[in-house]
Amino acid sequence: MKKVLPFFALALLIGCGSTQFKQNDTGSPPLSNAGSVGDILSFLASDELQGRDSGSEGIAKAADFIETVFRDNAIAPYFSTYRDTLSNFEKPAYNMVGFVEGVDPKLKDELIIIGAHYDHIGIVAAENGDSIANGANDNAAGTTTVLELARYFGNARTNKRSIVFALFSAEEKGLLGSEHLAKKLKDRGVDLYLVLNYEMVGVPLVDQPHLVYATGYELSNLAEVCNGYAGEELVGFLPKAKEFNLFKRSDNYPFHTTFNVPSQTFSTFDFTNFGHYHKVGDEAELLDFDHMAVVVNKFIPVIEKIANAPEKEIKYNP
Numbered sequence: 647m648k649k650v651l652p653f654f655a656l657a658l659l660i661g662c663g664s665t666q667f668k669q670n671d672t673g674s675p676p677l678s679n680a681g682s683v684g685d686i687l688s689f690l691a692s693d694e695l696q697g698r699d700s701g702s703e704g705i706a707k708a709a710d711f712i713e714t715v716f717r718d719n720a721i722a723p724y725f726s727t728y729r730d731t732l733s734n735f736e737k738p739a740y741n742m743v744g745f746v747e748g749v750d751p752k753l754k755d756e757l758i759i760i761g762a763h764y765d766h767i768g769i770v771a772a773e774n775g776d777s778i779a780n781g782a783n784d785n786a787a788g789t790t791t792v793l794e795l796a797r798y799f800g801n802a803r804t805n806k807r808s809i810v811f812a813l814f815s816a817e818e819k820g821l822l823g824s825e826h827l828a829k830k831l832k833d834r835g836v837d838l839y840l841v842l843n844y845e846m847v848g849v850p851l852v853d854q855p856h857l858v859y860a861t862g863y864e865l866s867n868l869a870e871v872c873n874g875y876a877g878e879e880l881v882g883f884l885p886k887a888k889e890f891n892l893f894k895r896s897d898n899y900p901f902h903t904t905f906n907v908p909s910q911t912f913s914t915f916d917f918t919n920f921g922h923y924h925k926v927g928d929e930a931e932l933l934d935f936d937h938m939a940v941v942v943n944k945f946i947p948v949i950e951k952i953a954n955a956p957e958k959e960i961k962y963n964p
Contacts, residue, residue: 675801678794678942680935686715686790687848687938690764691782691930698781699768700816700823701737708764708789709742712813715793716744719800724810732826735816739765741823742813746799748953750806757831758953759810759841760795761824762788763817763897767924776926783920783928787848787938789813794942795949805953807839814897824897828904839958841909842949843898847941848933849919856882857944858912862893866908866962875951880944886917908960914941 689695689711696704713728715721721744724730729740742764748754766781780786796811814823831838847858856879860869869881892911893899901909914937915923922928952960 675798677946678798678939680939683790683794683935683938683942684930686793687782687786687933687935688930690786690789691780691928693778693780695780697768697770697779698764698766698786700735700739700765700819702768704768705739705765705815709740712742712764712789712793715797716742716800716811719797721746721796721800721811730827730830732816732823733830734822734826735819739815739823741815741827743827744796744800744811746796746803746805746809746811748806748808749803750954753806753954753956754808756807756837756839756958757810758805758807758839758949759812759901760792760844760949761812761814761841761897762792762844763814763823764789765815765818765823767818770924770926773926779924779926779928780930781928782930782933783846783848783915784923785817785845786930787846787933788844791844791847791938791942791945794939795945798942798946799949802950804950807953809949809953817897821897821900825900828900832904838901838905838907840907840952840960841898841901843896843909843911845896845911845913846915846920847913848938849914850934850937851884851914851916852919854882854884854916855879857941858882858914859884859887859916861887861896861898861911861913862902863888863910864963865893866910866960868908868910868960871952871960872948875948876944880948881912884913884916887913890917906962908962912941912945 724743724745816822898909
């Protein structure tokens, strides 16, 4: 198993500049690229993190890293700290929750959550001497996507609605992190508009005209709105996702049941393009960092336009 060199991991964790955007000549943050994607994902999926099992020392290192990215890019804690301790899990575990306040005095009270789970399944039965389920595609890929989006919006400050960047723990234990956050936000009476979740986006779809698919595709006009803003077929339908009811199997679902607002997951795992789900072979070197950067960059203007639209335009179908 390929390991990340200790000095590389240390440099990432202390925030020596690799987690922070520099403004380009236009005054806006640069877009994502394969290098920045690879730096983040290679650390999150390294052996040092021991498969990021919830409540483990390995996932605590991932949380330290996420906090560094948030802090370096002016992402405020949504609560008193970035770490929101789960109330429904027996071991100490926490979601990482950051916040970019909207710039519009009225629309800023409407929240958009951009999320992904950062936990995985940890140490499993050994295969060919390897027992670390690194979880590169599941779901260091989604976590990396959210962190790249957070870095952009933390520096750009162009969103009229407020954006919460949530990295969930204990997804692998039964969507516990997202369940905890949904209940906590509901109890606080927040005006939640939309949840966009990213899951297993590390390799391209095979023979599809769209870049990603949305779970629960037929339940809302999310794909239509995204594609209109993108000017292309960015989001599509995957029959297998409906067949296996993926809408209920990721962190979008607790927000759907708690708030009944559009809450859907974007993915590029199509059941044919990645054969290492929950296996030790889910390694960083199998992922396509260029593809992942494209996903981030295609979604930046779409999220920005959704956040800045005068009305809540994404709705569940009647």
